[in-house]
Amino acid sequence: MTVPNAIQVMEKVADKFGDKVLLGAGTILDPESARAALLAGAQFIVTPSLNLQVIELARRYSKPCMAER
Secondary structure, three states: OOOOOHHHHHHHHHHHHHHHOOOEEOOOOOHHHHHHHHHHOOOEEEEOOOOHHHHHHHHHOOOOEEEOO
16 A cells, blocks of 8 residues: 555556456555455455454455464
8 A cells, every 4th residue: 555546556457457467455554445455456455463453354355364563
């Protein structure tokens, strides 16, 4: 999410490449950003901290979530 207009970039990548690419979203800090990324086409989430709300949201969408340490 540190890339300018990250959500729009993910949407464009997802539209252009579809299932030919495994699209993920990183530096996810809150569940709202996680949801936006998943709706934009992200297939997995990476968060730089152990945020249970982000993990729960990813689980709700049946997507992997990796917490960095």
